Amino acid sequence: MTFDSSLLQSLLFQSVNGFASASGLFLVAAGLSIIFGVTRIVNMAHGSFYMLGLYGAVTLAPRLGAVLGPDLGYWAAVACAALGVAVLGALVEVVLLRRIYGAPELYQLLATFALLLVISDAVLWLWGPEDILGPRAPGLSGAVELLGRNLPRYDVFLALAGPAVLAGLHLLLARSRFGRLIRAATQDREMVAALGINEALLFTAVFALGAGIAGLGGALQMAREPANLAIDLSVLGDAFVVVVVGGMGSIRGAYVAAVLVAQVKALCIALGTVEIGALAFNLSRLTLVAEFLIMALVLVVRPHGLFGRPQAAIPHRGTSEAPLRPLGRPARLALLAGLALLALLPLAEGTFPYAPVLALDMLIAVLFAASLHFIMGPGGMDSFGHAAYFGLGAYGAALAATALGAPTPVALLAGIGVAAAGAVLFGWFCVRLEGVYLAMLTLAFAQIVWSVAFQWEEVTGGSNGLFGVWPDWPFDSRAGLYLAALVLVALALLAIRRMVFAPFGLALRACRDSSLRAEALGIPVARVRWLAFALAGTMCGAAGGLYAFAKGSISPEAISVSRSIDGLVMVLLGGVESLAGPVLGATTLTFLKDNVMRETDYWRALLGALILAVVLVAPGGIAGALRRLRFRAGRAP
Template identity: 60%
Template sequence: MEFSALLAQLLNGLAEASSLFLVAAGLSLIFGVTRIVNFAHGSFYMLGLYVAYSTVEYLVGRLGPAGFWVGLVVAPVAVGAFGALVEIVLLRRIYKAPELFQLLGTFALVLVINDATLYLWGPEELLGRRAPGLAGSISLLGRQFPTYNLFLMVIGPLVLGLVWLLLARTRWGVLVRAATEDRQMLGALGVNQAWLFTAVFALGALLAGLGGAVQLPREPANLALDLRSIGDAFVVVVVGGMGSLPGAYLAALLIAEIKALCVGIGSVHVLGLDFSLSKLTLVVEFLVMAVVLVVRPWGLLGKPQAGSRNSAPAEAPLRPAGNGLRWVALVVFVALAALPLLQTWLPYASVLAQDVLVSVLFAVSLHFIMGPGGLHSFGHAAYFGLGAYGAGILLKVLTLPMPLAFTFAPLVAGLGALLFGWFCVRLSGVYLAMLTLAFSQIVWSVVFQWEAVTGGSNGLTGVWPAAWLGDTAYYYLTLVLVAASVLLVRRIVFSPFGYALRAARDSALRADAIGIDVMRVRWAAFVVAGLFAGLAGALFVFSKGGVSPDVMAVGKSVDGLVMVLLGGIQQLVGPLLGASVFSVLQDSIMRATDYWRAVFGGVILLLVLVFPHGIAGFFQGLGNAWARLAARKPALLPREKRA
């Protein structure tokens, strides 16, 4: 490749690094002070682009070319004000909720904002105007380089310098840094933390809006920007080090330049084989994140953390189900078994029930490592997808009989969990969650691009059960396997291995001191969860007759998180309730309105506010309150003694 072309790509990488940094800087600030993993941060980026489009179109007609630059200033300010409103109305109400429920609340906000954007701007992509004075290009070593990219190359370091001055040279910045280190002490000194949090959240949203606004001449505004940008922002923040703005810029620069090199080089010839580096652009940031977290778990410029600054309250010990709950489970099982007999009156019920059963098993497998294991995963869909694709490839490519393909599919997922889990269990918290996301995206990229085996973006079709499993037989197979799997997981939780896993969750140091191999126990739990997720994937692919890469995309992992958190992470019945409610709500709302995301997100927000410990936790709290009330009520004496 010519040197001039490579240099042009590297300069484009500098412009892309500034764009990545702007959205990541706000996310880093918000997490550092409020400790909220703000999943809606990508929505602020998307809003910045949409608001900039409308503002520029309005102002250019009245102010001329100057309206473009005024619009680029007004849009992020408007997004910052909206972020402050979100913090005041919603986030203040969930600061004391468990961290994962805060994540659930911000994810619901993503759904609401996405449909609100759809309603206001429509489904079509909107391409903005060229920047006045920067619309052309300059000649650089015989190559044409966009002039606007020079502006982007400057704005990233400029914003970094301004934010650094704000944090290092102002009293407000001192308070922000103090809140990052010790919020409790800051409150004891009389500082109004509520308004400090609001100001930080508004600044973070403003930076995300600025990151979207400056993309107006380069990228059309579309509804997919929210989830795409939040993934990139999380990667940059984690690679750079949580809370480190210089680290965020360094990470953005590293990732953007590696992407530029992959595009510039195109392909390499090694050992007689051609390898396309340009295809790595889909996953290169996750490869970088995986390598950095394995070598330096706290990021490039981050600091090791001895433990969480905000210790969660001690969890009540898990107890086996009582007789009442067992009878309820038996009644539910019998009702599900009777559904196919009611096809004349409820033709769709058994289809929906089969989807719910698959979702239940997927949620139970994720809950096993998140609840008893205390291991947060943002990439659990990888094992669901490995089970689904494993069954499809074994059946269609290797031509194994359906029973054998179905049997070996969970083992494929288990092998994936065995490999990835070895790296993942060495981390904790956000870093663990992001490493699981990185491995999930790597698997998704392989499946998406290995067209000869996986079918690429088209996926695999014609993956149907054997003839003897036709009609309702496959439904009953799903019912029996899911019920058996749920019972087996419960048995594992109350086995010595389960107690060791919970001991490692509650206090790894004490568990290690009494002879428990914490890493090995967590690794084994990862494999067990992967096996059950793979079984769910195998049941899914044969029920649908095919599979596509969407089953292991980020959205599927988020669905699993929502199911677990919605039901309640501290109760074993939580994932069953959460998966059932999630699947039924999603199905009914999607068929009822085009704006189902907003309605669904509103329902989740309501559940988060009303049930901060999940649906199962809410009902358990009611039961405990009733039991305490009954214990305090004096026993009625016989009539003759009362007289």
């Protein structure tokens, strides 16, 4: 491709397209940013609000059109859908979230994730599986000419709608009392409480506003895309990226980030295939991961996004977890007995042939969750991208076993090595960040690893993955692999326990509680956290390697966001404040999934409802609830 005037014109024109796309991104992200800024809730259901806005609009438009005429009907449908979603947002806050503000941070994430599952099945039930294409915008369906090309009127409208909403929000925040409260709460929650402002009402209003903007964003897409069941998750990733790149809580930042992401993508698409020497590379393939590359770059250079400020640490005096205690003798004996029972499980294969199969999946999940918990619990580093190391371990083992023909144990070691190398590399960048920014950088790295596995056809098998990754004798039988996994997982759990109670674990917990104090004592905080990150990635790699051998294949799914989320759900479900938490959470979730998937077509909703029940009944996870039960039982006469 040569740089002539027609290319320049086409690039210029594509940048106009980029502004239309940016508005779409901004509208999803703005609401998320406001909600996070004030309530600190990482709202996983945000994409669902967007989806509901779109479904609401495509449903209402023809009906309202019949009454009000198509012109008015279209816009009335957009407005009604946005308002409806806002009301739903308020309801969610009042009925659900308000009950769990006292829970450790991130439990709101678990609740909103459950909500996402429930809403997605509710939409399937209400609207059916088929895509629904809404009407075009009346009066905006044609195109205007620009640079000798046609630009759809609706794109012009959208390109202006984003800045208009930005300006509106800016006015709201700058001029109104409500806006001042939002800004105050974003900067200092304590102060708002101290001022005697009704915090509950403020949170409800903020949640409604955020949800409403998402609903509006969805409704406005009616003219461009059909309502479909996959958009909740697909826009969620975009929204998070934009919010984080812009700096959480910064509306203006969200707009700038949306423009940045959309323009980079439009540029990749416009340039198409570029040839550098003999190498031809199709840049359009980059759009798969462009936003995450941008996020990784921005976070490495600016740890709080483009316009974000360091967040005042949320004071947690009195709410911090109870000191971890080593196990007593009876508990150790019980554990050994349990382990022995598990080792005998294959003997029951005649009667319970499925038991070793499911148990193997549980073991893998336990190791995955326990390694994540190591950095999330004692380390205080939330990772939204732990699947990266699971995937690296799995691909490393699979490649060693298939391409190099390595024996199973060697291949597993190779996988662990690859995962460790990845964790050492990515960890170096991640541990320098804090809170949600750290979590999002882990996610960005995971997505980058995913996209490499997804696109590197010659090595990783692309989107289909690698096959024929079966273990050698004696691990090729169900019992053989299960027992090997049992030994490996038991050793890893023992190692985690030892490390948590060793000086290193003490230092790790110390760094989590107060990095200021830890530094003042001479503890190298970054190095402690880096090593923890690397160790967690290494153990996670073992889980990934086992997974590849258990399934006989590996695909990019193993690195996907949904696997990372699974890990988070396991850790939170089990209880982040206890070492038994990830074990309980992983077995429970695997077990629940296996069963609900068989029981009903609407298993996602059922799973969501069960998770919600756990969150409401036991806001500290299962381990927390057990501890409370035992505490109560211990007090009873």
